Amino acid sequence: MSSKNTYDTVRVKNRNSRFVDVVKRYVRNKAAVVGALIFLVILFVIIFADFIVPKEMITAYDMKQKMLPPCKEHPFGTDNIGRDVFARIIHGSRITVGIGVGSTLASLIIGATIASICALFKSVDFVVMRIIDILTCVPSILLALVILAAFGGSVPSMIFTLTFVSIPGFVITIRSILLRIVEEDYVKAARLSGSPTWKLAIKHIIPNAMDEIIVDATMTIAGMMMSAAGLSFIGMGIKPPSPEWGAMLNFARDYFRTAPYLSIIPGFAIALTALSINLIGDGLRDALDPKSLK
Amino acid sequence: MGKYILKRVLYMIPLALFVTLIIFLIMAFTPGDPATNNLPLTAEPHVKQAYNESVGYTDKLSTRYLNFLKGLVKGEVLSYSSRNNVFDELKQRFPLTIRLGMLGFIMSSIIGVTLGIVSAIKQHSFFDTVTTIVVVLFSCVPTFFSGVLLLLTFSVKINWFPSFFAVEQGLRGLVLPTLTTVLGSVPTLSRLTRSSMLSVLNQDYIRTARAKGVPERSVIWKHALKNASFPIIMVLLSGFAGVLGGSIVSETIYSVPGIGTYMTTAISQKNTPGVMLCAFLMSLVYMIAMLLIDITFAIVDPRIRVRYQE
Numbered sequence: 001m002s003s004k005n006t007y008d009t010v011r012v013k014n015r016n017s018r019f020v021d022v023v024k025r026y027v028r029n030k031a032a033v034v035g036a037l038i039f040l041v042i043l044f045v046i047i048f049a050d051f052i053v054p055k056e057m058i059t060a061y062d063m064k065q066k067m068l069p070p071c072k073e074h075p076f077g078t079d080n081i082g083r084d085v086f087a088r089i090i091h092g093s094r095i096t097v098g099i100g101v102g103s104t105l106a107s108l109i110i111g112a113t114i115a116s117i118c119a120l121f122k123s124v125d126f127v128v129m130r131i132i133d134i135l136t137c138v139p140s141i142l143l144a145l146v147i148l149a150a151f152g153g154s155v156p157s158m159i160f161t162l163t164f165v166s167i168p169g170f171v172i173t174i175r176s177i178l179l180r181i182v183e184e185d186y187v188k189a190a191r192l193s194g195s196p197t198w199k200l201a202i203k204h205i206i207p208n209a210m211d212e213i214i215v216d217a218t219m220t221i222a223g224m225m226m227s228a229a230g231l232s233f234i235g236m237g238i239k240p241p242s243p244e245w246g247a248m249l250n251f252a253r254d255y256f257r258t259a260p261y262l263s264i265i266p267g268f269a270i271a272l273t274a275l276s277i278n279l280i281g282d283g284l285r286d287a288l289d290p291k292s293l294k
Numbered sequence: 295m296g297k298y299i300l301k302r303v304l305y306m307i308p309l310a311l312f313v314t315l316i317i318f319l320i321m322a323f324t325p326g327d328p329a330t331n332n333l334p335l336t337a338e339p340h341v342k343q344a345y346n347e348s349v350g351y352t353d354k355l356s357t358r359y360l361n362f363l364k365g366l367v368k369g370e371v372l373s374y375s376s377r378n379n380v381f382d383e384l385k386q387r388f389p390l391t392i393r394l395g396m397l398g399f400i401m402s403s404i405i406g407v408t409l410g411i412v413s414a415i416k417q418h419s420f421f422d423t424v425t426t427i428v429v430v431l432f433s434c435v436p437t438f439f440s441g442v443l444l445l446l447t448f449s450v451k452i453n454w455f456p457s458f459f460a461v462e463q464g465l466r467g468l469v470l471p472t473l474t475t476v477l478g479s480v481p482t483l484s485r486l487t488r489s490s491m492l493s494v495l496n497q498d499y500i501r502t503a504r505a506k507g508v509p510e511r512s513v514i515w516k517h518a519l520k521n522a523s524f525p526i527i528m529v530l531l532s533g534f535a536g537v538l539g540g541s542i543v544s545e546t547i548y549s550v551p552g553i554g555t556y557m558t559t560a561i562s563q564k565n566t567p568g569v570m571l572c573a574f575l576m577s578l579v580y581m582i583a584m585l586l587i588d589i590t591f592a593i594v595d596p597r598i599r600v601r602y603q604e
Binding site: 031134137138139141142143145146147149150151222226229230233234235236246249253256257260263264267268270271272274275278279282 | 309310312313316317320321324325326430431433434435436437438439442443445446450542543546547557558561562569572573576577580581
């Protein structure tokens, strides 16, 4: 008995905090580190965009220098009226990534609130789930197009649209996570040993649900970014004078025979950002839940 | 089971109508009117007013919605922009979208599910590693960008396929749009299939089967695949919705005259009846697919079959 106790105390002393454990497991995952590094670069660009290229360069045009392929002065070339594509990509990062993060945060907060209310109150749950059943029958792209057409293609209306369209999905996922955790043995054990509900929520349910929700939300950022760019691409979202990457692609469509780099560069920017975010999400999932390591 | 299917089919119509109501309300309470969006900018206010009155946009909300319902029954819904029957306008577009969607769905299901199953069975093998990397890379390329890249390589660099769609070209014109949809949905499908197959392969009964000497082929075909088919069908369900939405993007890239391109123009022209009819048809197709999936579940899983028989 006593030997077992000493073993326990020794183990407790050597145990790192959970945060350190998670970071260690994350760093071991090469793909996740690469993703994080790429994202750091993108973050740097977003924060210091004004220092890299002055903001005026987004709209500054020079008709004499139009349609230049990538060269020394214009690393990404120039477009049909001689605007520098490099400057537009740098400043467009704020819009595209901003929409992704903003709409994910908004739908996460609203979705999590609705889901927790559903998990707590059976009567609300029934009504909300029926509404969601109906909403999932509306093809989400149709809903998005209608709302966007109504509110115009500005950044706030894009965030609003994406949030509105993805709330049902968030409610369904978070609700199922919560309901599953409530049924777990350790929650039952804690309840049987007399923990009050608030303590159950703070000590057991929220921390355990948090991991899964964070991973889910990270992956959603990339999805949201791509949907925003896609809506702009089909001409229903952010309109072309803006350097949003999807809008740039839409605009480049008219020139893809003569100037393919105008399409390839913004498309590559979107893909690279999405890749970095997805790699981070994958890494986080494995780091937060060692059981999922295959 | 028959009774259950009948109930679901009857439930579909009000649900699809409800979808049109949602679309109707959003379009009714937001700025813009058919005249402003269809007539030239210089049109006089009284001309606009006359236009709106002639298409019936100025009627009461309830009258407008009831008119739509009546039109739906009669098979004659008038467009706000061309004033033609929307049913006639969609007659050629709808089969095209469905053909494109189904082609994309079937192809991506076959490829995605096969890739997922094989890489789960041969976990950690060379094949698995390569597939996983390719899948991760492709899942980050948005459909519209892979579409543009396909266009650049296959119709600009090497002139194999047309860069825009024309009905006379037949199947040749459908290759690139289908490929675009496939590239967009295969990554998700194969990733989800792989993980659900893996979770089945890690179950105790698989270990038991292997331990008692069941040949590996029968472990996979009889024990694993049968149990994994449930989540895989679930995956296909989400894939179908994605294909329906994704076809709008590929229709735009290749200018396919399908529902997707019709809908985007109808929305920007404030052609409410047109949008509502599209929404009605799309949600019906979606719900029929859901029903088919539920029926498949019942066939695959005896536990669910029992639940329906009660």
